[in-house]
Amino acid sequence: xxxxxxxxxxxxxxxxxxxxxxxxxxxxxxxxxxxxxxxxxxxxxxxxxxxxxxxxxxxxxxxxxxxxxxxxxxxxxxxxxxxxxxxxxxxxxxxxxxxxxxxxxxxxxxxxxxxxxxxxxxxxxxxxxxxxxxxxxxxxxxxxxxxxxxxxxxxxxxxxxxxxxxxxxxxxxxxxxxxxxxxxxxxxxxxxxxxxxxxxxxxxxxxxxxxxxxxxxxxxxxxxxxxxxxxxxxxxxxxxxxxxxxxxxxxxxxxxxxxxxxxxxxxxxxxxxxxxxxxxxxxxxxxxxxxxxxxxxxxxxxxxxxxxxxxxxxxxxxxxxxxxxxxxxxxxxxx
Amino acid sequence: xxxxxxxxxxxxxxxxxxxxxxxxxxxxxxxxxxxxxxxxxxxxxxxxxxxxxxxxxxxxxxxxxxxxxxxxxxxxxxxxxxxxxxxxxxxxxxxxxxxxxxxxxxxxxxxxxxxxxxxxxxxxxxxxxxxxxxxxxxxxxxxxxxxxxxxxxxxxxxxxxxxxxxxxxxxxxxxxxxxxxxxxxxxxxxxxxxxxxxxxxxxxxxxxxxxxxxxxxxxxxxxxxxxxxxxxxxxxxxxxxxxxxxxxxxxxxxxxxxxxxxxxxxxxxxxxxxxxxxxxxxxxxxxxxxxxxxxxxxxxxxxxxxxxxxxxxxxxxxxxxxxxxxxxxxxxxxx
DNA sequence: TTGTACGCGTTATCAT
DNA sequence: ATGATAACGCGTACAA
Numbered sequence: 001x002x003x004x005x006x007x008x009x010x011x012x013x014x015x016x017x018x019x020x021x022x023x024x025x026x027x028x029x030x031x032x033x034x035x036x037x038x039x040x041x042x043x044x045x046x047x048x049x050x051x052x053x054x055x056x057x058x059x060x061x062x063x064x065x066x067x068x069x070x071x072x073x074x075x076x077x078x079x080x081x082x083x084x085x086x087x088x089x090x091x092x093x094x095x096x097x098x099x100x101x102x103x104x105x106x107x108x109x110x111x112x113x114x115x116x117x118x119x120x121x122x123x124x125x126x127x128x129x130x131x132x133x134x135x136x137x138x139x140x141x142x143x144x145x146x147x148x149x150x151x152x153x154x155x156x157x158x159x160x161x162x163x164x165x166x167x168x169x170x171x172x173x174x175x176x177x178x179x180x181x182x183x184x185x186x187x188x189x190x191x192x193x194x195x196x197x198x199x200x201x202x203x204x205x206x207x208x209x210x211x212x213x214x215x216x217x218x219x220x221x222x223x224x225x226x227x228x229x230x231x232x233x234x235x236x237x238x239x240x241x242x243x244x245x246x247x248x249x250x251x252x253x254x255x256x257x258x259x260x261x262x263x264x265x266x267x268x269x270x271x272x273x274x275x276x277x278x279x280x281x282x283x284x285x286x287x288x289x290x291x292x293x294x295x296x297x298x299x300x301x302x303x304x305x306x307x308x309x310x311x312x313x314x315x316x317x318x319x320x321x322x323x324x325x326x327x328x329x330x331x332x333x334x335x
Numbered sequence: 336x337x338x339x340x341x342x343x344x345x346x347x348x349x350x351x352x353x354x355x356x357x358x359x360x361x362x363x364x365x366x367x368x369x370x371x372x373x374x375x376x377x378x379x380x381x382x383x384x385x386x387x388x389x390x391x392x393x394x395x396x397x398x399x400x401x402x403x404x405x406x407x408x409x410x411x412x413x414x415x416x417x418x419x420x421x422x423x424x425x426x427x428x429x430x431x432x433x434x435x436x437x438x439x440x441x442x443x444x445x446x447x448x449x450x451x452x453x454x455x456x457x458x459x460x461x462x463x464x465x466x467x468x469x470x471x472x473x474x475x476x477x478x479x480x481x482x483x484x485x486x487x488x489x490x491x492x493x494x495x496x497x498x499x500x501x502x503x504x505x506x507x508x509x510x511x512x513x514x515x516x517x518x519x520x521x522x523x524x525x526x527x528x529x530x531x532x533x534x535x536x537x538x539x540x541x542x543x544x545x546x547x548x549x550x551x552x553x554x555x556x557x558x559x560x561x562x563x564x565x566x567x568x569x570x571x572x573x574x575x576x577x578x579x580x581x582x583x584x585x586x587x588x589x590x591x592x593x594x595x596x597x598x599x600x601x602x603x604x605x606x607x608x609x610x611x612x613x614x615x616x617x618x619x620x621x622x623x624x625x626x627x628x629x630x631x632x633x634x635x636x637x638x639x640x641x642x643x644x645x646x647x648x649x650x651x652x653x654x655x656x657x658x659x660x661x662x663x664x665x666x667x668x669x670x
Numbered sequence: 671t672t673g674t675a676c677g678c679g680t681t682a683t684c685a686t
Numbered sequence: 687a688t689g690a691t692a693a694c695g696c697g698t699a700c701a702a
Binding site for chain 2: 671672675677678679
């Protein structure tokens with residue numbers, strides 16, 4: 001069992017079973033056209049020899065690496081903690097049973113070329129791109145090369161690429177409806193970056209749902225999804241509109257920055273001001289009080305990304321597709 | 336450049352360059368005994384053809400997968416956010432330039448067998464085990480099989496295995512010295528799980544340094560590294576010893592749970608009570624006020640783990656070794 | 671220094 | 687249903 005043990009090959013199993021390599025290979029790969037008696041003999045030989053197929057040899061002929069890459073931004077203030085864990089967990093649930101490796105890559109200077117090279121060198125079957133930045137040329141490049149690829153969100157530029165996303169608009173609406181149902185009358189929002197789809201959509205969904213509830217024209221202050229921007233935005237909001245009694249903050253991280261500001265201004269949460277976040281990140285739990293927030297079904301979304309990718313790997317030129325998941329509201333103590 | 340482009344092999348490059356496959360192979364692998372003129376010709380041929388070596392074929396003959404696994408616990412309340420990112424970043428800095436893939440595995444029911452199988456099937460060259468749980472049989476199993484493996488911390492059981500760790504004792508001492516230097520007179524500590532090395536060592540280092548500073552016999556309450564245990568421990572501490580003016584909490588996560596308790600008891604941080612954490616996790620920054628904490632050089636440690644692993648991969652039976660890094664104190668506002 | 675030829679362990683084609 | 691045998695693309699003794 002040591003690293004230097006004699007390797008067990010198809011050849012040896014064949015000798016032990018008294019058949020040819022081809023037959024053993026058929027048994028290993030579950031080909032049905034094998035006599036039942038012979039199959040059993042072979043299987044016995046396999047277990048007595050402790051045979052395991054050499055995957056490099058297999059990959060050489062099948063042209064499958066049985067490995068896919070998960071590419072994510074190295075500055076992960078965006079992709080927060082449980083978020084990341086949940087993505088890996090979701091992807092793994094579909095990859096693991098199939099014996100497909102998950103290769104992790106943080107974006108760096110040469111990530112793009114690296115990925116394409118790995119793809120061409122047969123070390124990678126496809127790529128899942130998480131949170132690519134605005135002007136990332138990689139998605140387009142992969143699409144042009146007809147390589148299997150899936151995005152974790154709707155791309156800023158409309159290119160023909162498969163992606164999985166949450167219904168951001170519905171998420172904003174959930175927040176609005178909760179604040180209204182709670183009895184908030186002067187509601188505002190701290191938005192994410194408005195030059196990015198999530199920022200835009202969450203705001204739009206929130207606005208529309210508020211209007212629908214008879215409170216059109218909500219006040220909004222723009223943040224950029226960072227903790228600091230959340231604090232700054234809340235400072236501005238509380239100063240310019242001291243009478244707000246409910247606020248939707250488009251990310252938990254911003255909410256985490258905003259809560260201490262409220263505390264310093266002597267506002268109690270949720271009694272004076274109700275707060276709803278977005279993401280259900282670890283930040284939501286570390287807030288005081290714990291954050292009511294909009295949760296994305298990240299595990300499910302990640303699993304779907306994996307499935308979509310494998311579909312492309314198995315069959316070239318699979319039609320582009322997008323799958324949208326519905327968010328839910330996690331009610332804790334901030335609203 | 337599409338997925339179905341004609342593959343470029345050594346053979347073709349050889350034809351274009353007018354030499355043999357072997358010579359091209361030598362150029363690709365940087366063998367020095369190649370005539371300079373021929374080398375240039377070959378290199379031209381390589382770039383005009385766009386040749387890239389097929390790594391499955393190479394792996395088949397070299398018996399190297401050029402891939403290592405990073406195994407980490409799926410419940411990552413322990414391995415917090417930036418922690419994880421920093422590990423990956425550190426490991427990648429040494430792996431990436433060498434073209435070695437980082438395969439991510441969250442521990443699950445069959446992770447152990449999976450890893451050994453992958454090792455034996457030639458898909459993996461070695462394993463980095465992060466935060467294995469107490470009774471994990473995997474480390475011992477890998478050692479017995481003489482497989483390349485590195486641990487992220489000193490193992491609970493003393494088995495002959497290579498590991499990288501931070502000087503936990505020194506970390507506890509750093510916290511003690513800072514609290515003393517700050518003028519705290521009645522100092523206490525909330526420990527981590529005392530059945531695990533980090534919990535024990537941080538406490539021991541703290542105790543000894545306090546004694547050294549003329550304050551022996553510090554009060555200690557045991558937690559288990561979770562946020563909730565931090566809150567509970569602080570509740571007990573503040574009730575039983577209302578006069579404490581400084582506390583070392585053995586993890587930021589516990590500190591995060593403890594701070595709101597102090598606030599509810601009307602204690603101001605750091606004026607009434609100074610607080611020092613441990614880890615410099617994301618929790619440290621989300622605390623209000625931001626946490627003064629002990630920081631481990633995680634990137635450096637991770638890079639070292641990768642180096643130690645590769646050393647074992649390159650040369651079988653490398654002597655076991657342990658590398659200890661020194662922590663540092665990050666002073667913020669809680670102490 | 672260069673080329674020939676063999677082996678790495680599978681899968682897949684084609685007779686039988 | 688089974689067994690030769692030919693790829694798959696590369697590294698590397700060995701010979702020249």
